[in-house]
Amino acid sequence: MNPPEVDRAAASRAAVAARRARAAIKRAVNERRLSAVSVLDNALRSTESVEATMRVRDLLQSIPGLGPVRVERIMERLGIAPTKKLAGLGVHQQERLREYLSQRAPQIERDGETRLVVLAGPTAVGKGTVSTYIRENYPEVCLSVSATTRAPRPGEVEGVSYYFLDDERFDSMVDAGEFLEWAVVHNKSRYGTPRPPIDDALASGRSVLLEIDIQGARQVKAAMPEAVLVFLLPPTWDELVRRLIGRGTETPEEQERRLTTAKVELAAQDEFDHRVVNSDVQAAAAEVVELMQIQKAPAQEAGLRGKE
Numbered sequence: 639m640n641p642p643e644v645d646r647a648a649a650s651r652a653a654v655a656a657r658r659a660r661a662a663i664k665r666a667v668n669e670r671r672l673s674a675v676s677v678l679d680n681a682l683r684s685t686e687s688v689e690a691t692m693r694v695r696d697l698l699q700s701i702p703g704l705g706p707v708r709v710e711r712i713m714e715r716l717g718i719a720p721t722k723k724l725a726g727l728g729v730h731q732q733e734r735l736r737e738y739l740s741q742r743a744p745q746i747e748r749d750g751e752t753r754l755v756v757l758a759g760p761t762a763v764g765k766g767t768v769s770t771y772i773r774e775n776y777p778e779v780c781l782s783v784s785a786t787t788r789a790p791r792p793g794e795v796e797g798v799s800y801y802f803l804d805d806e807r808f809d810s811m812v813d814a815g816e817f818l819e820w821a822v823v824h825n826k827s828r829y830g831t832p833r834p835p836i837d838d839a840l841a842s843g844r845s846v847l848l849e850i851d852i853q854g855a856r857q858v859k860a861a862m863p864e865a866v867l868v869f870l871l872p873p874t875w876d877e878l879v880r881r882l883i884g885r886g887t888e889t890p891e892e893q894e895r896r897l898t899t900a901k902v903e904l905a906a907q908d909e910f911d912h913r914v915v916n917s918d919v920q921a922a923a924a925e926v927v928e929l930m931q932i933q934k935a936p937a938q939e940a941g942l943r944g945k946e
């Protein structure tokens with residue numbers, strides 16, 4: 639063999655060895671013998687490492703519970719190109735991927751198929767808008783319908799927007815223990831989550847989303863510690879103020895009062911399992927749905943492509 643052939647043979651042996659090493663790493667991640675974060679750390683520590691030559695897509699797909707379609711959506715959201723290798727990640731991409739691997743991925747691995755997810759956040763952050771988007775675009779998500787003592791607004795539909803109850807009926811449901819949680823919201827009306835539909839949905843393998851206030855979220859966590867609490871955040875405080883004023887459904891005095899409460903509520907965000915920033919309704923909805931860990935049939939999942 640002359641020298642170039644020796645080089646080629648050595649290079650091809652090295653490539654085979656690297657491929658095997660990458661496959662071994664993927665197996666180890668899949669069998670939970672190795673954490674995906676430590677693979678990322680090794681890749682970033684040395685560009686000469688085997689980990690550095692791994693594709694982000696392959697690392698994500700080796701995590702139990704993450705299939706190719708879901709991984710594609712996650713990478714789109716993280717702003718990482720499909721063929722990107724770990725060593726080629728920019729600083730912000732590294733941060734986003736690390737956050738995903740250390741926070742979301744372990745939860746996906748640990749949890750079962752169905753979950754109860756609570757979406758809460760300060761007034762006018764967009765809870766109603768995001769949950770309406772989910773209702774209209776993700777029919778597989780089961781959205782809880784709350785009961786309330788407040789009067790219906792124009793366009794609201796009984797049994798879809800809320801169950802509108804008088805005080806007496808609400809009292810009797812409280813007495814009969816029919817609420818998973820209930821609270822007086824904005825010092826005015828009572829709102830409660832009827833328990834039986836939630837128990838039924840979870841028992842039949844469906845994940846459930848509750849859009850309720852922060853007091854309610856705390857009660858749910860106390861009653862069902864396995865519930866996942868998601869705090870919806872505005873991009874900035876000024877944007878929250880703009881949304882509240884722009885919505886135009888409260889008087890200036892009521893707006894003032896709600897903004898004072900919003901400050902207290904924002905301080906509670908650390909009690910939540912996840913924070914989602916509502917800059918864009920579609921993206922925020924996709925993040926919430928992903929946290930619901932809904933197992934879809936492949937055809938359905940392909941149909942959702944592009945929405946997340």
Ligand SMILES: Nc1nc2c(ncn2[C@@H]2O[C@H](COP(=O)(O)OP(=O)(O)O)[C@@H](O)[C@H]2O)c(=O)[nH]1
Binds near residue numbers: 823
């Ligand atoms: N605790 C609790 N809060 C709820 C429930 N349903 C709705 N809410 C909250 O009640 C608040 C008022 O909702 P709504 O009457 O639709 O008025 P808006 O927030 O002014 O649009 C929101 O913060 C909701 O998240 C519930 O079942 N339980």
Ligand SMILES: Nc1ncnc2c1ncn2[C@@H]1O[C@H](COP(=O)(O)OP(=O)(O)O)[C@@H](O)[C@H]1O
Binds near residue numbers: 761
């Ligand atoms: N991502 C967003 N970007 C811009 N405006 C938004 C966004 N999400 C919601 N909004 C607007 O903000 C206002 C408050 O939203 P809403 O869903 O009523 O809040 P909440 O239910 O949290 O009180 C509405 O006018 C809504 O159209």
